[in-house]
Amino acid sequence: GKVSDSNVFHLRLSYFLLGDDSVKGRPKEIPHNEKLLSLKYESLDYDNIENQLFLEEERRMSHMSFRCLEISRWVICGLIGILTGLIACCIDIIVEKLAGFKYQVVKENIEKFTEVGGLSVSLLLWAVLNSAIVMLGALMVSFIEPVAAGSGIPQIKCYLNGVKVPRVVRLKTLMVKVFGVICSVVGGLAVGKEGPMIHSGSVVAAGVSQGRSTSLKKDFKIFEYFRRDTEKRDFVSAGAAAGVSAAFGAPVGGVLFSLEEGASFWNQMLTWRIVSYVSSKPPCYKTLIKDLTMLSSKIKNIIVAYYLYEIPLFIAMGAIGKNLLCVYILTVYVHRPYLQVMEAMLVAAVTATVSFTMIYFSTDCQPLDPEHSEEYPLQLFCADGEYNSMATAFFNTPERSVRSLFHNQPGTYNPLTLGLFTLTYFFLACWTYGLAVSAGVFIPSLLIGAAWGRLCGILLIWADPGKYALIGAAAQLGGIVRMTLSLTVIMVEATGNVTYGLPIMLVLMTAKIVGDYFVEGLYDVHIKLQSVPFLHWEAPATSHWLTAREVMSSPVTCLSRIEKVGTIVDILSNTSTNHNGFPVVVQVTGNEEPAKLCGLILRSQLIVLLKHKVFVELARSRLTQRKLLLKDFRDAYPRFPPIQSIHVSQDERECMMDLTEFMNATPYTVPQDTSLPRVFKLFRALGLRHLVVVDDENRVIGLVTRKDLARYHMGKHGLEELHLAQT
Amino acid sequence: GKVSDSNVFHLRLSYFLLGDDSVKGRPKEIPHNEKLLSLKYESLDYDNIENQLFLEEERRMSHMSFRCLEISRWVICGLIGILTGLIACCIDIIVEKLAGFKYQVVKENIEKFTEVGGLSVSLLLWAVLNSAIVMLGALMVSFIEPVAAGSGIPQIKCYLNGVKVPRVVRLKTLMVKVFGVICSVVGGLAVGKEGPMIHSGSVVAAGVSQGRSTSLKKDFKIFEYFRRDTEKRDFVSAGAAAGVSAAFGAPVGGVLFSLEEGASFWNQMLTWRIVSYVSSKPPCYKTLIKDLTMLSSKIKNIIVAYYLYEIPLFIAMGAIGKNLLCVYILTVYVHRPYLQVMEAMLVAAVTATVSFTMIYFSTDCQPLDPEHSEEYPLQLFCADGEYNSMATAFFNTPERSVRSLFHNQPGTYNPLTLGLFTLTYFFLACWTYGLAVSAGVFIPSLLIGAAWGRLCGILLIWADPGKYALIGAAAQLGGIVRMTLSLTVIMVEATGNVTYGLPIMLVLMTAKIVGDYFVEGLYDVHIKLQSVPFLHWEAPATSHWLTAREVMSSPVTCLSRIEKVGTIVDILSNTSTNHNGFPVVVQVTGNEEPAKLCGLILRSQLIVLLKHKVFVELARSRLTQRKLLLKDFRDAYPRFPPIQSIHVSQDERECMMDLTEFMNATPYTVPQDTSLPRVFKLFRALGLRHLVVVDDENRVIGLVTRKDLARYHMGKHGLEELHLAQT
Structure with a gap:
């Protein structure tokens, strides 16, 4: 739920007074946003899910196909660059024109009343004009897309870090953002339009790279290969770079911005795409946006x-x-x-x-x-x-x-x-x-x-x-x-x-x-206040005390390699199961011990499987049923339906599902004695979402997710632990 | 052995003609350097060896100690910056003076003979002067330190990639390099002094950060914490940045150079140290080195x-x-x-x-x-x-x-x-x-x-x-x-x-x-010709066919947790054991199956243990024997003695060694079905040296090292495999 306003105000005030110690003295039951870690944020998969389908597809691809993919990447980068440039251009020109018009009107009014007296009319005119314009923007943001508020940079930072902030890279957000920022600046608020431009670049990138718009229900059937988190992340990162480049006329700065703020793993290819991106900005754009570049010519002299x-x-x-x-x-x-x-x-x-x-x-x-x-x-x-x-x-x-x-x-x-x-x-x-x-x-x-x-x-x-x-x-x-x-x-x-x-x-x-x-x-601070499980570059210095055993979530809900449909539906419907990845295990029959790990499957994959009714019995009876392809998963990406929307009959509940083909057969694992910095490094460097903790017999004993790591941070007096909140 | 010159020449020529296909047509037995991968190069450990000693030390350290370490890092960075700047300065000034003197002499001579005729005397003077100066430099390089030849950038690139190029960051190399580059430039060769400056920066960094000089046998007893590959790498990377900064007057460019060429993992802290480094260049330096910065003032106009x-x-x-x-x-x-x-x-x-x-x-x-x-x-x-x-x-x-x-x-x-x-x-x-x-x-x-x-x-x-x-x-x-x-x-x-x-x-x-x-x-090309097992940013695109099972080395020499000294000495002395890490396993008694993995120990660690005679029997009998500390390993770093220099008596061969405390108890492992790109990503992102391949019962079945991954590369016609050579 929402934290009451007065608390947030106090929190803010205590920040203001530069010591959050005052906060600590208060009773624990009062929730403080920044002392909590929200469980409502999902993570993104920045590690490829290498299941059999994926590997088969990769193996079928020839040397030539990879070249083609490389070319598509360049094309996409070009498109993103041009679109971002155009959007930035539009914002600039419209703001310039409208603000010019507004100041002209007010100026004339002031000049008129300076001689006659009664400048309060001018003040009123100015205030009313400002309020009216700002109202338009605020209406859009508050009622249509609240995530478009602010600069959008914290949200993009979270996205690149691997946290799924809902609706942050959608078309609607882009629209509201562009309209909103024009209103804010023209309305005379003490704001800039650079942050929103960076956000816009990211949204454009996320859209173009997928070759379809889920909002508009339009699929161009292109760039299907890029419909997964790993690839999308690279493009979003490039989009942010293009945004910086467009906002400040700083292509190299844009690339660095992306790398410093976002990318968790210095990826040479990523840089390349960003560079390509940025430099493919239309040259006409350079001449059009005179605004900030005039900063340059003037100061230089x-x-x-x-x-x-x-x-x-x-x-x-x-x-x-x-x-x-x-x-x-x-x-x-x-x-x-x-x-x-x-x-x-x-x-x-x-x-x-x-x-x-x-x-x-x-x-x-x-x-x-x-x-x-x-x-x-x-x-x-x-x-x-x-x-x-x-x-x-x-x-x-x-x-x-x-x-x-x-x-x-x-x-x-x-x-x-x-x-x-x-x-x-x-x-x-x-x-x-x-x-x-x-x-x-x-x-x-x-x-x-x-x-x-x-x-x-x-x-x-x-x-x-x-x-x-x-x-x-x-x-x-x-x-x-x-x-x-x-x-x-x-x-x-x-x-x-x-x-x-x-x-x-x-x-x-x-x-x-x-x-x-x-x-x-x-x-x-903004990210912290929203209780986002954000992973910093390194684990806290004094965290060698902790091991995987202490930080992991346990017990873990595991699935068998061939599992009953009813069990899966129950597990997915159970709201207390708050993680989205399930280790797949081989149970030694008649043995009560934890079973050996053989794979990892995601909630989203299970949902696609249920939707397409990939049941062992059906495959046997109906010969016509086609084999599920990687394409089916891509089509469902990124908005997988909730489990409630999938109808499974009582008969179907008794069927079995074979997960072998769809699970990631080689998930990363760590022994339970691994120290937290080591777990952290593995998790962060590879952009993982789930890390399975196993004992020395390869049996699952726990699961480490983002929130388990983000929970620990350096406070004033050493290592502190944040509390987890369902909201 | 050395490849015969004529072959290398052919190779070079075939490169010249722009198709290495001609090379492929020739019989396989003729060795071509670039089609081979040398086994003589060791890897560096860019992943911390987290054994019990290390963890205990880290856990003993307070919040304050970490602050102090951070301050030492700044101090070191400052020192490296100043020293690199001074060296670059010296090179610049000396080259300027000597070259000026040389050209003055020749110019006067030419002017004298232009009128009189007999300019051949001037030519002779010029040629002899050049040859004499170049000879000095070449003598130093050829007879004292051959690794100082060339620009040094390929070597630094290898070092940052994790390959130990012998003697590349030693004091002697620095001396020869500085002297050599002065001679080359003054001698009128078609060369520059910027590459050597970058190399010099790296050597300075490697030296200063260790707080001692192994060559001069002088230990200042400071910065002992940084005596391991992980920390040293960061400083060397910063040193290269300082070198670029000094050579071109480009601090930001230097940081980027380090990141683009070297660092495998975009490390925020690393960047920071580099930045600090670079900016702590003495300002006086800026005014002294007018050489390349004059490029700036002039062209601008x-x-x-x-x-x-x-x-x-x-x-x-x-x-x-x-x-x-x-x-x-x-x-x-x-x-x-x-x-x-x-x-x-x-x-x-x-x-x-x-x-x-x-x-x-x-x-x-x-x-x-x-x-x-x-x-x-x-x-x-x-x-x-x-x-x-x-x-x-x-x-x-x-x-x-x-x-x-x-x-x-x-x-x-x-x-x-x-x-x-x-x-x-x-x-x-x-x-x-x-x-x-x-x-x-x-x-x-x-x-x-x-x-x-x-x-x-x-x-x-x-x-x-x-x-x-x-x-x-x-x-x-x-x-x-x-x-x-x-x-x-x-x-x-x-x-x-x-x-x-x-x-x-x-x-x-x-x-x-x-x-x-x-x-x-x-x-x-340079790196390839030297058959260095260099890891690029990503695995070759079409390598999804391969799995850990196919690329790993097998069988692996394993050690028991408590092992006989004789066995260890024999294993280390055996020249056919060409890898430097040994999985430690727990053997289930009376079972012929491969044993369960419980740790990983390095050759260098075993050598230190043997040198200090850390045997179970001795510990029992002699109560006075002190416990081995992390310091003993640090003192031996980085020049561990060869096994031949350690004398182990026949009695001692019968003793036992307990490795529990010294092994890395949580080595990274992968299942044998993991695809090559996945193995590659793990290896590269974490800077690993050994990656243990285990089956689903956590039993060791293979070991992946750098050369196993560097072997595969994209050729003109798809994936190609390099051959391994002992030299």
């Missing part, structure tokens, strides 16, 4: 070089960047859809009001520079030929504000403006982050970072503020998302300036180290 | 932007780049040391002669530009105020030549000069590559590529030749080393120009795809 003595300063900025994160997650989650929409509208209105107030009371007038003129300069109470400096930061899409912070001449902003802007925008961003709208945190983070970075630059007098804005932006973003290598390359590619590679890297590293000391990154 | 319509051209250039590789490996290997030295001297003399001839007959005079004046402009027969253009390419260190090809104004070179230069330099580079001197191929490849790239640019009239030189260089280098992601980033970082990221990536991809269709990359 202004920021010339960094001085070595500034590196310690940069590092210090990295440390600051992180501390600001802690407050970032102070967000209140609301669960009822209509309340969510109301909240989103409220935030939109408040954002407009705050911005307006800040601009109104600002006295920072700057002369209009004909060279790089602002897009929507607000004169307001400034003299002719001057504009309100606060308005460049607030009365603009966040991307443009970042750009002006990076490249505007020294002296464009006064420190007070920047300080006030940082503070207000920061709190707005925090509040916005918890909303049920699709929105990313990259650009708001960059903006906040750029603002206080520029402030630092100004206070240090001798420095070039644009340079410090860049470093501040890197520090802030690094503190929030905790990426290093990929973010360095993304920043370098986006700004088009290699000179800053080293300081950005140092700043990001500092931000990560300092940040990790206090609290995890935003995405990780 | 010249090359402004690429046009989209040029991309197909660039791709075509990528395709050309690869074809040139095929000839690159036409090298004759000579095996006797003194002959090697003679050959090196000959090549040095020929290089000088050819260069001189080319310069002498060249009529390409260019006006001296006071702005970017050549370092050593040769006037020769040109008019006053002019210099010989051919001389800028030949009468210079290769780095400088590359730079001038990239950044000189259009019109500096005429097409004939470039064409002739490409041809002659190409053949010189080919010949040089086979020499026993330490030398890299990066810079010569870049130079050749830049030359024909610039030629293309000139022939296309409308184009900026500098731009085409860059693309040509990328294509040539990509065709030879077949790196993609890392090379893109290295090129971008070295040139300091992000704009060319996309075309460079495309060119490198094309070069790789086209190249892979014909022949493997230079490093891979």
Whole structure:
């Protein structure tokens, strides 16, 4: 069930106060999301299910067929690249046009009322426009597809890690996401559109690579070979890379992003496909999306070089960047859809009001520079030929504000403006982050970072503020998302300036180290709060105490190689059997000992078998019954029907099913004394879903699944264990 | 034994003619190196040996100890970074000074004789100088440390893949390498110094991380925890990254290089350490090494932007780049040391002669530009105020030549000069590559590529030749080393120009795809010729036919849990036992069946046990005998004495040894029906050395080692199997 709102709020607050010890002191029975591990998430099979059918198919394939597959992979990558690029393009152009229109209307209105007086009408117009636009987006997200809320990066991270987040790569999600992000950005919220672009890329990849749409019930009968988790994962990973590439114009950064955030096993082929993917972006696209790449051309000219003595300063900025994160997650989650929409509208209105107030009371007038003129300069109470400096930061899409912070001449902003802007925008961003709208945190983070970075630059007098804005932006973003290598390359590619590679890297590293000391990154916190059984890169350091025997689930429901249909139906219908893989064993007759392992079969496979009624008796009686092929499993993938929807008559319950052909005959096993780090390494490196624990006679004594490993984590005082929850 | 030279030459020639089919037609008994797999190479243990001692130590360690270890890792990384940077610095400065001195002397001599006539004296001086310098380097390499020959990158690649190449990370190798590369470059050979810098970084890492020098017999008693293959691998990988960073000024490229070329398992922590490593390069270093980074500042100004319509051209250039590789490996290997030295001297003399001839007959005079004046402009027969253009390419260190090809104004070179230069330099580079001197191929490849790239640019009239030189260089280098992601980033970082990221990536991809269709990359060919059991990223596509039963070695020599010393000594002394791991089994008494697996022990561990005489009887009789600790194994690492050096008396042969505490009690196992790709994936992902094959009663029936998997590879006509050779 849902955890009550007040608890989540407390939890958030305790995070805010930087010690979760306060939480520990409270009675155990109060459920805290992040101290729990949900059992509702299924895992994905990133290890091929090598049953007889699969092996026969692979063996039938000639050298030539593998070449063809390789070519299809390239074709798919090309398609994904083009589609992702086009979607990103569309979002960019529509946002640009609509936001331009909105700011034009408001600007004219303000100008009209500045002379006459009665600016409250303008404020009202602005607030109502924002609220209305945001409402549309929030309605879509709350009522049609709640999983489209947020940036989508945590969800993609989970997917690549091997956790099946329901509906995350569906067509409907994509639609809602694209529409939602346009509304959020145009609605003037403190959000960016980069995260959603990355998510969109992944959805496109998951769709295209399967050669069909389950939602639209359209099967193109192509790419059938790729209809399994292993292959799909590679493409989704590539899709995320294409998304980054499209969002930031950073192809190499995109590849690194995929590898750093997602892929559990550095797969050369995977990289290749991603590279192909990314580079097959249509060139026209490059010319169309001028938005973020303009970051590049501009800064390059202004920021010339960094001085070595500034590196310690940069590092210090990295440390600051992180501390600001802690407050970032102070967000209140609301669960009822209509309340969510109301909240989103409220935030939109408040954002407009705050911005307006800040601009109104600002006295920072700057002369209009004909060279790089602002897009929507607000004169307001400034003299002719001057504009309100606060308005460049607030009365603009966040991307443009970042750009002006990076490249505007020294002296464009006064420190007070920047300080006030940082503070207000920061709190707005925090509040916005918890909303049920699709929105990313990259650009708001960059903006906040750029603002206080520029402030630092100004206070240090001798420095070039644009340079410090860049470093501040890197520090802030690094503190929030905790990426290093990929973010360095993304920043370098986006700004088009290699000179800053080293300081950005140092700043990001500092931000990560300092940040990790206090609290995890935003995405990780997000994942934790949703109780996802996420596997990190390595087992906790002090977990050598534990062995497979202690972590495994036991006893395990096993099946015989030839099993009664009734038994299988009962096992699958039993809701207390919460794992989805069943060891297949050979029972020595008349022996009460646990039986010897001979294979492993999945719930989904059993369901397909039941649906097609692959019973020994039927095969004998009806000669016409065709042999089940791998294709039947692929057709059912990935939405296998629930067991309740399959009707099995009383007669059929007495039949037998022969699992030999369909089970994975060589599942990975470990002895029961294997230490946890060893089990973890095996599980993580191979992307397993089930790992059978056997004794020295090869008899099944337990089963290790993702949740058994994800349960252990390093707390402040050593190894801690999370509790499991059915929800 | 050594394969006769003529065979190797034929092999090389058959490669040259682009079809190894000719080789297949010949009788089987003639040994071809690349059709064999040598058994002389041992594997490294990239999977921790989790025996009782290890687990006890890990369990004793507190949370705090792990923190301390983490700090030591940072310290080590810092040290490696600084040392690698300093070594690279030294090489750079010494080469610069000595080469400058040499060219000055020759230049003055040429100028003297140009007027008087009798330039043959100058030629003689140049040739003799070159030969003498090269001789020094060749003497060192041939007589002191032959493994220091070449660039060292193939060896490091093997090391990171898990193959122990003897003496590759020793102090002596480092010394010879550094001295050798200085001699080669100063001696005017067609070589670069970047490969050796990467190798040097790895050696430094391997040394520093162990906290002692086995060669110098000096133990600092620090970093003892890191004295095992797993940890050492991580540091060596970081060292290679630092090497790239130092050689090209490309920290991010270095990290990628390590990951693309070496690390088998994308390890987050590993990346981290590398990053730390790389960024802890002393800043002073940055200012000192002006050499390659000047590439950056210069080209940036010249090359402004690429046009989209040029991309197909660039791709075509990528395709050309690869074809040139095929000839690159036409090298004759000579095996006797003194002959090697003679050959090196000959090549040095020929290089000088050819260069001189080319310069002498060249009529390409260019006006001296006071702005970017050549370092050593040769006037020769040109008019006053002019210099010989051919001389800028030949009468210079290769780095400088590359730079001038990239950044000189259009019109500096005429097409004939470039064409002739490409041809002659190409053949010189080919010949040089086979020499026993330490030398890299990066810079010569870049130079050749830049030359024909610039030629293309000139022939296309409308184009900026500098731009085409860059693309040509990328294509040539990509065709030879077949790196993609890392090379893109290295090129971008070295040139300091992000704009060319996309075309460079495309060119490198094309070069790789086209190249892979014909022949493997230079490093891979090199590795193959040395019959190294190298494991690629994935098992061959059509290998699903094979199962563990077919690939495993069988029967396996097993040991009992409590074994007679005599038996162990006999097994270890038996030269036909060519594997280094022994399954430990529990024999059911009076049963002739294969026994149940209970552990795995390594040859090196047994040797340490024998050396310390850890016998059951002694432990009982002498109460004073101390328990063997993990430290004893670490002290013996990595040079375990051979079994012959350990004296075991006849009485002692009757004693018993209890292996329980020392064996790895939970080795990975697979059932015998496991398909080869599955075995391969397990082996590669976990960095295993031995994989035990068991039947369904957990009885040992075989052992899979590296050579059993490396044996299968994709040939032109499907799966092929290499033969095993004892040498």
